[in-house]
Amino acid sequence: MRFPEYEAKRKVMDVNDGFKLCNIWSMTEEEQCRLVDDTRQAQAIVLTMLFEDGSSQLCPSKDGNTLMHGILVLIKKQSDLVFSDAEMYPTDDTYIHITVPDNGKKDQATHNLLSNVILHILQSRATLICFNAKDFFRTIYGKFVDCRNVTQCIVMDPRIAAWLINPADSSSSFEDLMSKHCAVLDMDATGDAPATKLQVTCKKLAKSYQLMVSLEHKLKAEGLWDLFNNIEVPLITILAVMENCSIEINQEELKRTSEILGDHIKGLEKEAHLVAGEKFRLTSSNELRTILYEKLQLHLKCKSKLPQTNLGHHLSTAEPALNQVKDLHPLPGIVLQFRQMQKIKSTFVDGLLSYINKGCVSPIWNQTGTVSGRLSAKHPNIQGVSKFSVQFEKQKSLKEGEGKETITINPRSMFVSSKGCSFLAADFSQIELRLLAHFSADPALLKLFHETDRTDVFMSLASQWKDIEYEKITQADREQAKRVVYSVIYGIGKERLAECLGTTPAEANTFMECFLQKYRVSDFTQKVIQECHSKGCVISLMGRKRPLPHIYSRNYGLRAQAERQAVNFVIQGSAADLCKLAMIKISAAVTSSSHLTARLIAQIHDELLFEVQDYQLQEFAGCVKHIMESLPYADSVQLKVPLKISLTSGKSWGRMTELQVE
Helix, strand or coil: CCCCCCCCCCCEEEECCCEEEEEHHHCCHHHHHHHHHHHHHCCEEEEEEEECCCCECCECCCCCCCCEEEEEEEEECCCCCCCCHHHCCCCCCEEEEEECCCHHHCCHHHHHHHHHHHHHHHCCCCEEEECCHHHHHHHHECCCECHHHHCCCCEECHHHHHHHHCCCCCCCCHHHHHHHHCCCCCCCCCCCCCCCHHHHHHHHHHHHHHHHHHHHHHHHHCCCHHHHHHHHHHHHHHHHHHHCCCEEECHHHHHHHHHHHHHHHHHHHHHHHHHHCCCCCCCCHHHHHHHHHHHCCHHHHCCCCCCECCCCCCECCCHHHHHHHCCCCHHHHHHHHHHHHHHHHHHHHHHHHCCCECCEECCEEECCCCCCCCCEEECCCHHHCCCCCEEEEEECCCCCCCCEEEEEECHHHHEECCCCEEEEEEEECCHHHHHHHHHHCCHHHHHHHHHCCCCCHHHHHHHHHHCCCHHHCCHHHHHHHHHHHHHHHHCCHHHHHHHHHCCCHHHHHHHHHHHHHHCCHHHHHHHHHHHHHHHCEEECCCCCEEECHHHHCCCHHHHHHHHHHHHHHHHHHHHHHHHHHHHHHHHHHHHHCCCCCCEEEEEECCEEEEEEEHHHHHHHHHHHHHHHHCHHHCCCCCCCCCCCEEEEEECECCCCEECCCC
């Protein structure tokens, strides 16, 4: 590899007798070639972005809009695991300062040099380390390197490593992690002379290497090293690419929907005032409480006891309470509908408008945002966009004629595919129930998945559980079966199950006991709880851990909560593992293909959403289905049950239809 020659002489700053800091633009052609050799011989390469205000990823600016100014690279030739303050800058270490010129000053030769240097570093065989690596990749993709060239690039991120060790601590800064996992040294000291911001960042970069070494030892000791290397690290570049994939929004539909919802909300407000006999603020809990319980006395007419607020112990006006009294008076039902419409308008319609840039949105994905290992999204939170449509009646205008028309609102319909492309959604069907069958190893549940040819597993489950012919199972039977399964997984208890089913707690308890007698899942839940009491943590299918210190609490409420969380984590954490593994394998298939161009644009819990060119839809759908349904037989998985994938496609995310793979 050869770089263009630059006339300026190399500038080297010496700090602490041997600290070498080289500016890439000041290096001769010979020195640039030597840099290539250095990267080949390096034991590790540590990277961080530098910003215009002098901050870096290791100490980010308070201004989130600060642009990247350059990249600082530490090339370590020797694998010293721990070094003292006096040995902070081993003589063989080299620091490379790569400044990024303004777009107006950047010619093609400059751009080529930048691209070649960055690509060569990323494709080095050395161990790569970068704090907040996803942000680094998101910034350089498209500007300096093609994402297909480095999608398989492996970069160790200390922040993700620390999160795996303690998933409850998801937002630690570099300094926080240093204090928790390494001996803290004075970051600002560089000899007798005052340190520049660049010199301080160099010192932090050296400490970043030490931090990763310390975390590596801890990951291996905790049995988390394979999970880190095989799942979390490969996911970094995939998420960075996803953040660079824009999703088109139908802005006309969005604005029209906002107006319709606004009119409907005003109409609901007037209707609420009419049935209440006076005006009040529907958004005020105190004013609503006065109407419901002081004026209308609905709590006295209700057969069951209404819940109270945690603070003040007033009668609640939350959704569960309103559902209990909605048949006693029209007002609670109107308030429930008002809240639903207001949330859709504020969050999924008007809220979405605020994140649109050039007709598109690009969600930010957080890899360390949950204790279960699931991904979370923001700006916008695409995972929170409901797949269910809501309907209401609207009075027709004079031009449209008399009567009312039915309006259907689907928040997902605002998301549309690019021209010549379609959305493809691949959803793990009943993955939580399948994992429950795997972990419990109950013969009846295993038989359900291995021998049934029914497409609706919950209908089959209800038939098996209640000993009723499949054809005679009602939707109510199916819903009972589904709710009882999730009550076991989530540990929600008979009261919450009763709310979900619309029955009494006694009836809900009967359903649950009957289910637990039929299937041996209680053996599984008790085993998980016992292991949690023994080890203080629980472990997912692929080795993900969740410490639960409250399992030892003397407080019954806290201890019971930890027991529920233990069972839930084994199922939820395992589902997260499988979904991430699917993302990695599908991404690798696209990258290695000579012609596939599909883009993974979102992960919605157990569903992956792609944008695919129309002529590749059938081929890619078949590839996705094969990869995801083959996961149970992977060396790191070995499930006792098969996985089934449902595929849907469409030009709008809200108007998807089932896709059969040829």
